[in-house]
Amino acid sequence: MKKDIENRTDVSLLVHTFYNKIRADKEISPYFNELIQDWDSHLEKLTDFWETNLFGIRKFKGNPIEVHNKMDEHFNGQISANEFGIWLNYWFQTLDSLFEGENVEILKRRARKMGSFLYLNMFKNRTKNTETQTCLPTGRLKKLCKS
Template identity: 55%
Template structure:
């Protein structure tokens, strides 16, 4: 039986394992690999983000919605719901490989909501 996500170390394992898959993915990896310059800093920030969301602590500082809009602009508004689906499937796959329990389920639900919200922000920010 797998354990549930319990602490920052678990969140870091999840984030690092997940983004290793993302970076290698042919459908979405390039968005990340061509945009992020400092992966150590980015992974630490994403660990803060997920730790904040899962454990309801205030560690994350940033504007992820704005960042996603900027990436969409960089790629000439070519980010589609499909790309968020690939991202979400990789997230679920990684969670299911590593963890099980209420916080793992919260991470799935939160990611599902994030994907939808980020795509809607991107779509709404596009030129009409």
């Protein structure tokens, strides 16, 4: 019988195992491997994120929306819902292979919500950037352009 996620050590095992899978996946690994230079510090930060998310221990400092928007801009808006689906499937597989219990289900729900939220924010950011680039603030249309 597997145990539930109980502490930072468990969260760290989850994060490291999960990102080993992500880094090996031919379809989504380029999005990570191209931009992340220091994997040790990145994994530590993600362990902080999920520990904060699950246990309410305030260790994580960062802005996931901003980071994902910049990543999406770097790849010219090529990140799709498909990549988020792959990410989420690996998350579920890793959770189920290592643990079982209430905290596993909590992290599944939160990852699903977070993935949707981040993708929607990336899409919104793309739209904002497109409007800014294509808006010509002259004549009657000037008031339609955001300054």
